Amino acid sequence: MEILDITSLFLLLVPCLCQILPALANIPRPRGVAISKAGAYDPTKDFTCFDHSKVVPFEYVNDDYCDCPDGSDEPGTSACPNGWFHCTNAGHIPLNIVSSRVNDGICDCCDGSDEYEGIITCSNTCKELGKQAREEAEKMKILVDQAMKVKVDYIEQGKKAKEEKKARLVQLEGDRDKMDAKRNDLEARKNEAEAPEKEAKDRHQAAWEAEKAKRQSEKEQSKAEAAFNEMDLNKDNVVDLLEVVAHTEFDIDGNGVVSDDEAKEYMEEQDQVDLTTFVEKMWPSIKDIYRPLSEAKPPGTESPEDQEVAPPAGDIPPPEDIKEEVPPPPTFDDEDDDEEDDEDDEYDDEHYSDEHDEFREEARGDDGKKEEAEEEKMPDYNEETKLLIQVADEARNNFNEADEELKKLDKEISDIKGFLELDLGPNAEFYFLREKCYEMTDREYVYKLCPFDKATQRQKSGGAETTLGNWGHWSGPADNVYSSMKYDRGQHCWNGPDRSVEVILRCGLENMLTGASEPNRCEYQFIFTTPAVCSQSTMSDDATHAPHVEL
Ligand code: MAN
Numbered sequence: 001m002e003i004l005d006i007t008s009l010f011l012l013l014v015p016c017l018c019q020i021l022p023a024l025a026n027i028p029r030p031r032g033v034a035i036s037k038a039g040a041y042d043p044t045k046d047f048t049c050f051d052h053s054k055v056v057p058f059e060y061v062n063d064d065y066c067d068c069p070d071g072s073d074e075p076g077t078s079a080c081p082n083g084w085f086h087c088t089n090a091g092h093i094p095l096n097i098v099s100s101r102v103n104d105g106i107c108d109c110c111d112g113s114d115e116y117e118g119i120i121t122c123s124n125t126c127k128e129l130g131k132q133a134r135e136e137a138e139k140m141k142i143l144v145d146q147a148m149k150v151k152v153d154y155i156e157q158g159k160k161a162k163e164e165k166k167a168r169l170v171q172l173e174g175d176r177d178k179m180d181a182k183r184n185d186l187e188a189r190k191n192e193a194e195a196p197e198k199e200a201k202d203r204h205q206a207a208w209e210a211e212k213a214k215r216q217s218e219k220e221q222s223k224a225e226a227a228f229n230e231m232d233l234n235k236d237n238v239v240d241l242l243e244v245v246a247h248t249e250f251d252i253d254g255n256g257v258v259s260d261d262e263a264k265e266y267m268e269e270q271d272q273v274d275l276t277t278f279v280e281k282m283w284p285s286i287k288d289i290y291r292p293l294s295e296a297k298p299p300g301t302e303s304p305e306d307q308e309v310a311p312p313a314g315d316i317p318p319p320e321d322i323k324e325e326v327p328p329p330p331t332f333d334d335e336d337d338d339e340e341d342d343e344d345d346e347y348d349d350e351h352y353s354d355e356h357d358e359f360r361e362e363a364r365g366d367d368g369k370k371e372e373a374e375e376e377k378m379p380d381y382n383e384e385t386k387l388l389i390q391v392a393d394e395a396r397n398n399f400n401e402a403d404e405e406l407k408k409l410d411k412e413i414s415d416i417k418g419f420l421e422l423d424l425g426p427n428a429e430f431y432f433l434r435e436k437c438y439e440m441t442d443r444e445y446v447y448k449l450c451p452f453d454k455a456t457q458r459q460k461s462g463g464a465e466t467t468l469g470n471w472g473h474w475s476g477p478a479d480n481v482y483s484s485m486k487y488d489r490g491q492h493c494w495n496g497p498d499r500s501v502e503v504i505l506r507c508g509l510e511n512m513l514t515g516a517s518e519p520n521r522c523e524y525q526f527i528f529t530t531p532a533v534c535s536q537s538t539m540s541d542d543a544t545h546a547p548h549v550e551l
Pocket residue numbers: 457466493494495518521522
């Protein structure tokens with residue numbers, strides 16, 4: 001890759017000037033004077049210093065004594081420290097050198113004119129160097145011309161894309177208005193269809209809730225009646241004190257015996273309770289602790305937490321004997337001895353309860369569960385409601401489709417607006433760089449530039465990307481704004497600012513990230529070549545403003 005200074009390039013690219021120069025070179029003038037200044041040195045007149053500070057006889061010019069403060073009387077010697085010596089360099093590029101280089105033993109001018117005192121003999125290489133330079137310049141011109149063709153293509157693409165997007169935007173905005181109206185209409189229809197649907201569904205739900213409540217209360221009634229019948233051991237149609245006392249689960253104080261007072265707590269303080277009172281008053285207060293005698297554990301097998309467990313049905317004494325001592329509980333061990341057995345008892349006690357529950361679960365069986373689940377399930381809607389749901393579903397689908405369409409249109413509109421707001425250069429020449437990424441690798445990192453999006457860095461050895469910056473703005477000097485880009489708001493640097501990147505754009509035949517550096521911690525500089533910044537004036541621009549040409 002060749003990098004040429006623009007000023008030299010410009011001069012190299014004016015071959016005709018080089019052809020004219022040999023002829024002009026013969027115009028008589030003092031040594032070290034440029035042709036353009038020859039008129040100021042008239043041998044028939046006194047010499048006026050360029051700064052008009054003095055007028056001296058013409059013989060004082062190049063007499064190796066500095067008379068003029070600006071050094072203009074000594075263009076061809078080294079007498080004035082601030083003087084300039086002009087090399088004509090016929091066949092190549094003329095050059096001004098500081099007068100201290102005159103006769104210093106080093107050949108500075110290709111025509112050798114700066115070394116005339118014989119300290120050194122300089123051969124004239126201007127013809128040869130000029131030829132080479134012109135060939136180089138010619139090549140460069142060809143390459144810049146090629147880059148310019150690419151740029152023209154970029155401009156066409158960019159302008160076309162902008163026009164297309166603008167046209168699409170107009171179309172989309174029209175479509176959006178229509179879709180918005182359609183959506184609103186469909187929303188109204190949806191609401192219209194949903195009102196009777198909701199009414200019918202609510203009605204169905206309410207009827208179902210009522211049915212469930214009814215079933216629940218019937219269930220509760222029959223549970224209460226079953227409990228009453230079970231507790232009414234002597235079948236005299238009342239549950240009396242003795243019958244309640246037989247149920248150890250009513251042992252409130254946990255002393256192993258249900259006292260009359262404890263029984264009465266549940267019996268509305270009466271000695272006996274008939275079916276109606278039992279169902280309405282007693283059952284609600286006992287239903288959570290009540291156990292049929294047939295499910296009660298033998299006394300003495302209760303764990304401390306499970307004191308209310310009653311003795312098994314087989315061991316229930318007849319009602320008249322109920323106050324008599326309860327027989328010892330059966331054990332699940334062959335032998336009845338010592339501590340180990342106590343532990344086993346504990347074990348068995350726990351498992352007694354679990355096994356019993358499991359047994360009851362199993363007894364209820366899968367069919368029972370299914371039936372229950374079936375009972376819990378709300379019945380299907382009636383035909384009229386089903387039809388209303390169908391109509392509402394259709395209205396909902398239509399509305400949702402239109403709503404989705406509208407969202408899609410809004411998204412595309414917003415994307416296009418974003419695109420049109422993006423400054424892609426005075427002639428949209430940077431359009432081509434959008435939605436593309438360019439990478440380069442240095443010793444440690446892989447750097448990536450995605451123009452108008454972001455700049456990143458990642459370790460060459462792998463790992464996650466660090467965002468160095470997000471597209472910010474054009475950042476070139478006021479008279480060449482599009483010569484650099486700023487990407488800022490990158491990842492925070494723990495030991496510095498938020499990361500940011502300045503991307504210097506240079507004219508090049510290819511879009512290429514050619515350099516990446518970090519001049520200050522977390523402040524990066526990229527060099528990016530692109531035909532998009534080339535111009536015919538690239539060749540003649542002031543070197544301070546024009547980008548380098550890298551071709
Ligand atoms: C990472 C890289 C470097 C940067 C340091 C700052 O290592 O992003 O470029 O200088 O963090 O801590």
